[in-house]
Amino acid sequence: MSPRDSGPVLFVPPPAMSSAVTARLARQLPSSIYRTPCRRTYATELPRPPPSVHPEPETYAHTSRPRTYVKVPSAPRRPLPSIPRRWPAVLAFAAVGVCGWAVFFTYVTNQEKVTSSVVQQMLRSMKSSEHLHDYLGDAIRPVPEWWLNGDPWIHGRVNQINGSIDLSFKIKGSKGTGTVYFTSVRREKGEPFVILRFRVIGDDGTIINLTA
Structure with missing residues (x-):
């Protein structure tokens, strides 16, 4: 013990x-x-009596809100780096690309009209016409354009599959210049084309029909 x-x-x-x-x-x-x-010391000893003065209870009017337990110090603010704007360059490249594609498509379409059999047959008919020689003179040819590398600019369309041809372009000779108009259609599939208009209108208003 x-x-x-x-x-x-x-x-x-x-x-x-x-x-x-x-x-x-x-x-x-x-x-x-x-x-x-x-x-x-005995196990049956009573604990100390509670204090006579109680602390005032704290009441809350609203529910509790979560808050951070540890306050992380904020990093010092630094000015953000300036990012160069790229959309003007992208827009410029896109505009140049669209313009280039449009010019190329226009040039190719015009070349198809110039080399088509319809335009070549029209030139042969005009060169062999006596009335047109008397009005325009010799060396009848299309008026070249500098921006097409010397080829003529032909307005209209050549659609032989659908049976519709409608063209016009400038021509000139040793005496003067004019504009040739040609329209031809095919009413039904398998039938030949019918010429509706084939005339030359000079700069002074003179009309020369080439269909007869």
Whole structure:
């Protein structure tokens, strides 16, 4: 049994120890060992009574809101780098591409009209017409355009599949210039084309029919 459970501690010498040794040990030990009892602690001891002054309860009018537990320090603000605008360059390239495609398509379409069999037959008919030679003179030919590399600009369309041809372009000779108009249609599939208009109108208003 420990001294905490046995109450006052008393020094009891063993039986084999002599009286002289016992007296020496008694003088060396403090006297509090013989007199001071140890305090016992029991499990049935009641806890301390609650304090007489209670803290004032804190009430809340609204529900609680979540908030950050740790406040992260904000980084110093630096000016954002300026991003160059790319849409003007993209728009310029797109415009150039569309314009180039339109010019190329127009040039190719006009070349198809110039080299078509209809235009070549029209030129042969005009060169062999005596009335047109008397009005325009010799060397009857289409008027070339510099932006078409010397080829004439032909207005209208040549659609032999659908049976519709309607053309006009400038011509000139040694005496003057004029504009030739040619219109031909095919009423039904398999039938030949019928010429509705084939005439030259000079710059002075003179009309020369080439259908007769």
